[in-house]
Amino acid sequence: MTATRSTTSTLDRGRAGHASDARSRRRRARSRRKSADSRDQLLLGRHVDRKGRAREVIVRCGAAGSVLVIDRDSVTHADNRLVAHLAADEPAENAALVCRRYLRDVSVDRGRCRPLTPEDARSAPFVDEQAMEEGPASSSEEVQPTDRHGNRYRLAPLPSGMSIPELRWCRSGPGQEQACGEPVSVREVIAALESYQPVYALTSRALALHGGAGEISTTVLRAELARTQASPIVLNKRLREIVLATIERQQLSMSEIALRCGRVKRDRKGNESGETSWLARRVGLLPEGGGGTPTPWIHSDVLALIARRGLGVSPREVEL
Numbered sequence: 001m002t003a004t005r006s007t008t009s010t011l012d013r014g015r016a017g018h019a020s021d022a023r024s025r026r027r028r029a030r031s032r033r034k035s036a037d038s039r040d041q042l043l044l045g046r047h048v049d050r051k052g053r054a055r056e057v058i059v060r061c062g063a064a065g066s067v068l069v070i071d072r073d074s075v076t077h078a079d080n081r082l083v084a085h086l087a088a089d090e091p092a093e094n095a096a097l098v099c100r101r102y103l104r105d106v107s108v109d110r111g112r113c114r115p116l117t118p119e120d121a122r123s124a125p126f127v128d129e130q131a132m133e134e135g136p137a138s139s140s141e142e143v144q145p146t147d148r149h150g151n152r153y154r155l156a157p158l159p160s161g162m163s164i165p166e167l168r169w170c171r172s173g174p175g176q177e178q179a180c181g182e183p184v185s186v187r188e189v190i191a192a193l194e195s196y197q198p199v200y201a202l203t204s205r206a207l208a209l210h211g212g213a214g215e216i217s218t219t220v221l222r223a224e225l226a227r228t229q230a231s232p233i234v235l236n237k238r239l240r241e242i243v244l245a246t247i248e249r250q251q252l253s254m255s256e257i258a259l260r261c262g263r264v265k266r267d268r269k270g271n272e273s274g275e276t277s278w279l280a281r282r283v284g285l286l287p288e289g290g291g292g293t294p295t296p297w298i299h300s301d302v303l304a305l306i307a308r309r310g311l312g313v314s315p316r317e318v319e320l
Contacts, residue, residue: 044099046074047106057083057102059095063122069098071113080116087208090226097230104232108304112316143202147192150174153199155206157216158183166217167210169203186224187231191296194237196320200225236298239306239318240283246311254279257310282306 044057054074062068065088071081084098105112144154152172157165169189170181184192189199203225210216246252258264258274265275280286282302284294304315311318 044069044096045103047103049106050109057099060121062120067095068116068120069095069102070116071102081113082116082120083113085120087204090207090222094226094230097226101230101232105300108301108315143198145189145193145198145202149192151192152181153184153189153192154181155202155221156181160217162217164215164217166219167206167221169199169221186221187228190228190235194235194296196235200229232300233297234300234303235296235320236282236284236303237296238320239298239303240285242311242313242318243279243283243306257306261305261310279306279310 042059044059046054046056049055055071056074057069057071060068060070062085067086067088067090068082069084069086071083073079083102084095086094086098102113144152146152151174154170154172155167156170158168158170160166168183169186171184171189171192172181186199186203190196193199203221207218207222207225210218243254243257246257247254253274254276255274258276258279259272260274261279263275263278264272266272277286281288281294282298283306284296284298287294300315303318307313307315307318
């Protein structure tokens, strides 16, 4: 009897030990999964949507080292929407910059994003696979956007204070040779063309091609692109077009639009009218005080004010 009890006790202890080991393995597996999730997903910010639902903005690892910035329901983690898809060579802080801009836009009903798709997790942004296989195109083969004055723009390696050249946008005047081009920023090229495309596409492609090679520095170009993308200062071209079209279609004066925006001026007799010069400067019809040419830029908050109060439309309709 004693031997039987001893054997049974030993078997029980063995089973208990195996069960304990199994539980420990499950706990370790859960811990590893949680750890992996915490590495792959990082909370950037929170907000409440128009229906009063709590939402959060996170970053999640994407394909080829890229980063997905996602807006989702805070409770269910459903209704995932893509805010931005950042390339692998972009600085880590760009995700936070995108989040801050997005939350600021959401607060004034301007945040835009689309439903997340399975393809987003399988693809990398801005990478032309054929171009990656063939290598960088030569300068003569590259697209060279041209502004209304005939100036041409191209990406080219320029001498720098380092041992390797740096990749920059260059501008060449009409009739000038490519070698005579002067370096200009991403923002200057966008302003000259009054278009984000093809500047964003060509710059992002160049960063993808040269970012990891170590033969050309892309630090300045990458920083310029990030600052432009995160800036609240946006192009006013589409707003100008809508303002002029509204004036013609509705027989609405610029003075009335300015009045709606709260920009009022009074003559010597106290008669009120809209400050048309303010509106004309904001939409790029008149130069700023002391300036020689109209500015192609406007702050996104002012753009939203003119759109909503002046024109009675959504800011999205007047954005490029």
